[in-house]
Amino acid sequence: MDQPIIDAVAIGRNEGARLIACLKSLQGQVRRVIYVDSGSGDGSVEAARALGAEVVELGLSVPFTAARARNAGLQELIDDAPDFVQLIDGDCELREGWIEAALAKMAEDPKIAVVCGRRRERNPEASIYNTMIDAEWDTPVGEAAACGGDALMRFAAVKAVGGYRDDLIAGEEPELCLRLRKAGWRIWRIAAEMTWHDAQILRFGQWWKRTERAGHAFAEGSARFSTPEMPHWVAETKRLWVWGAVIPAVIVVSSVASPFAVVLALVYPLQVLRLSRRMGLKAAFFSTLGKFAEALGAARFHLRRFSGGRSELIEYK
Structure with missing residues (x-):
């Protein structure tokens, strides 16, 4: 049986050293890395190109959203489509062995569209906010209703439902998973280490804004x-x-x-x-x-x- 083709789409804005760590963690794990940049001014675009990533720079004519960035990355893959695509945020690093574990789960059922695992905060002790975020990522293993920003997805399934909704400023992954489930696909969370995440939320104001964004996503x-x-x-x-x-x-x-x-x-x-x-x-x-x-x-x-x-x-x- 042929080895499945896996590409990656990473998104970011002014992630600095975190983006470099993200892109390095993908090297040797996937065929192509598409990095989609949302108006960075910190040299992210140049750093990504130096690491061999294909870069898509979003224009300013339409508001930036993570969903828009992910769609732009997926669009770059259409002409030479992979079997699977690893979605990852630019402040995350892929863990060793994750791809193999996720593929093994995908092989169990052709109706599984998304597999995600354990995302962990790199520095949970840095603040109470980081500690709470690390606990937030610790969700039950098994069939799930949704995934987060990091996940291995079946490319054809995501394409069939139209990708992400560009107009959502938050909650774009659960909404995508909702449409996938309505179309008969399944979402699974497995007991495998998936990514390190570096939230760097050290101030009350950052936590407040992040929580406000969650409320916006819930209501919408x-x-x-x-x-x-x-x-x-x-x-x-x-x-x-x-x-x-x-x-x-x-x-x-x-x-x-x-x-x-x-x-x-x-x-x-x-x-x-x-x-x-x-x-x-x-x-x-x-x-x-x-x-x-x-x-x-x-x-x-x-x-x-x-x-x-x-x-x-x-x-x-």
Whole structure:
């Protein structure tokens, strides 16, 4: 049996040394590396070419999104299409043995379109934010509803459903996986080390923006793509509205009638204590606080949706 052809699409913007590490980790693992750059000014384009990557530079006429970058990379592969494509973010490094493990899973079932594994933070101890992100990547093994930015995908399957939605500023992979599953494909997460990720979130403001972006993705995914047959981020959206908007509004309105109503605010420390049994006190605190950031991101989506504006990137790096 012929060896499958595997190419890679890496995307990035001003990733510096992280991009170099990313591209080096792909060398010898894939046939071609397509690097798609979204307006970097740090020499990323030159560094990528020096490492042998084929570079696509996105123009400024259309807003940058990760989805747009991934599609541009996939488009470069069409004329000489691979069997599989490894998608990877420019702040990640591919782990040794990942490709072989993912291919072995693909070989089990021709209806598997996506295989992903364990993404780990390179420096989880650098900040509480990095620690929480590393825990965020630790998702259950088995058939899954979605993958993240790093995954091995069956090229023909991704092409058949039209690739990513360019207009999504976040949550583009789960939405793609939603369409793949509707078309009869399967998504699997396996117990194999896939990538190192370098978030470098060291400041509260970075974490807040990242969490706000998640809220935007939840709200947009639920509003645009959820169906009764295949709910999409409905529960996440309900939680962010309850904890980030409804309860605060009830507290404010009730306090007008009675100053003692502020005791309702005790629901938040109680929620922190409840969550701390599962995730620890610090993570529980930020999980609860994050609902306000998520609600802000959700509100931003709906405001732009009803005003007819286009969503803009919520950047945290």
